[in-house]
Amino acid sequence: MLATLPLPIYFLIGGLISIFLPKGFIKSSFVCLVPVIALLVLLNGGWDDGFKVQFLDLELNFMRVDKLSTVFGIIFCIAAFLGNIFAFHLRESTQPFVALIYSGAAIGAVFAGDLVTLFVYWELTAISSVFLIWARKTEGAYHSGMRYLIIQVLSGVVLLFGVALFYFEKGSISFSKMELDSLATALIFVAFGIKCAFPFLHNWLQDSYPSATITGTVILSAFTTKLAVYALARGFPGTELLIYIGAAMTVFPIFFAEVENDLRKVLAYSLNNQLGFMVVGVGVGTELALNGTAAHAFSHILYKALLFMSVGAVLFRTGTSRASELGGLYRTMPLTATFCLIGAASISAFPLFSGFVSKSLIMSGAGKEHYQFIWLILVFASAGVLSHSGIKVPYFTFFHHDSGKRPNEAPAHMLLAMGLTAILCIYIGIFPNNLYAIMPFEVKYNPYTFEHILTQLQLLCFAILAFIILSKLRQLPSETRSINLDFDWTYRVFLPFLLRKIIFILELVEQKGLKLFNKSLRLVLDKVYHVSGPEGVMTRILTSGTMVLFIAIVLLVVLGIILF
C-alpha cells in the first residue's frame, strides 16, 4: 500500500519533515535522500490502475503512469537530487523545504491523469517556487518574484477556466490528446503556453531565473518549463501551430542571449531557445519527433542544470555573474571550468555529448515531415546555441581577458553535483540507447552515423571559426554593464505609464466636469432664488387687504362664469 501512494506525497511529507530537522548536514542529507527514494519507488512501479479518488462527481487520477510521464518523472527526480546536492551548504529552512515541495508538485503534475489534478499541482508549482526567488531577500528579487507569481498564477487561472469550460462541453476532465478547436482547449493551450514561455509570454523566465538565489535558479531551471513541455506533448501533439511557435522560440532568444551581460540571464534566454526545439518536436507530433522532445527534455534538464551550477558556483565565489566583471577564472577554478565546458559541449550538441543524441531526433522528425523552412531555422538555432551557451558562457567566465579575480575552487558538494551531472551528460552522449530505451515510443535511430557526425562537426567547427575570426577583428559585442529591453517593457513600463496617463485624463475630466456642473448648478439656483427666494416674486409677503381683494376678484370671475 505504502509503495503505491502517489509520488508527490513522498516530497510533501519529506518537505514537512525537513522543517523539523536541525539545519546543516542532517537536513541537507535528508532533502537529497527524498528524491532518491521517490525515484526508487517510481522504478518499482505498481500504479497499473492509477491512483483514483472519487471527488464529488469527478474521478481524479493522481498517478497515470505511462512511458511519457515516466520519462519526465525520472528526470525530475534526478534533477531534484542533483539540485539538492548543489544546495548542500544551505543553513536555512525555507529553501530546502520549498525545493522539495516544488519538485514534488512538478512530479505530481506530470503524473496527473485528469485536468483538475493537473490544475492543483500547476498552481502549487507556482506558489512554492516563488520562494526560491524571494529567498534572495533583496528589493529587486521581491519585485521580480511578484511579477513571476502574478504570471504563473494567471497561467493557473486561465487553465482553470479552460478546464471548467472543457468539462461543460465534453462532460469529462480527462487529460489526454485535445484538438485546438474550441475556447476551452484554446484557454488550456494558452495556460500551457505561458508556462512554456511562448514568444511574448516568455519574459517571466528571463526576469525571474537570474533573480533567484544561486541554488534556487538550478532548481527552477529544471521543472516549470519542462512540465509545460510535457503538458503540451500530452495534450496537443501534432498541433501544427506549435511548429511555428517553437521555431520562433528557437530564434529570437539567440540575439538577446548574445548581448546580455548577466550570464544567468544568457542561460535563461538559452533555455527559452532549447524549449523551442522541444515545442517543434511536439508540433511535428510523429513518434520520432515526440521521442525527440522527451529525449531532449531529459538531456536538456541535465546540461542546463550543469551550466546554471557552474555559473552559480562562480557567483558563489566571486559575488557576480556579470560577463563584464568575469574572465580568466580557469586559473583557480579549473574543475568548474571543465564542468562548464562539458555542459557547453552538451548543449551545443557536440558528438559524444548528450545534446547530440537528443536534438537530432527532433531535427530528423522535422526533416522527415518535409518542413524545410523549419528545418533550416533549427539548424540556424543550433549555431545560435553554440554562440551563446557553447562559447559565450564558458569563454567570458573562465577565459577571455583576466579579470584579476582569483577565487577559490567551488566547494566540494558543488563539485560533486556538477561532476555527477557532467558524467550523466557524457554517459547519455556515449550510450544513447539507454536513454532511447525509456522513450515513449520505440526508437529506431542511430545518431552515430559518419555523415551525421561529419555534418554536425562541420556546422560547429565553422561556427567556431567564425567566432575566432570575428574575435580577432574585434567584432564581437563588447561586454558592458547594460540590459536590453524585451517585451516585458510593455507591462513594466509602457502599461503603467499608459494607466497613469488614463487616470490623469480621467481626473482632469472629473475636475473640469465638476467645475462646469458647479457653475450650471449655481446658475439654476440663482434663478430659483430670484423667483422663490425671500425677495422673489412667488414668495413676496403681501398685506391682508390685498389678499381679500384678490379673493374677491377670483369670486367675481367664478360668479361671472357660472351666470353666463
Next chain:
Amino acid sequence: MRFNPFIFFEKANRLRVLLIVFLILCLCLFVIDFFVKRYVYFEIESTYNFYSIYGFIMFSIIIFGSRLLRLLLGRPENFYAKKAVDSEDYPGMEEK
C-alpha cells in the same frame, strides 16, 4: 598546486599550436565533404559543404544581428531601477 590542464596552454605558442590544429581540422572537414555522398532530407542540404558555409554565415549573422539589437534596445543597467536585480549586487554571501 594541483594539476590544471588549462595552465598548459599559457606557455608561449601552445595556444597557437592548438589554433593551427583547429584550422587543419576545419580544412579536413571542408575537403572531406567532397568525397562523401550524404543522405539528405532536402535538396539544399546536398550543396557542397552546406553545413560549413551555413554555420559560418549564420554565426556571423547572429553576431551582427545581436549588435544591432543592442543598438536599438540596449539600456543602462539601472533602467528598471530598484524593481529589478539587474543593477544590484548579489546579497553578501548569506548562503555560506
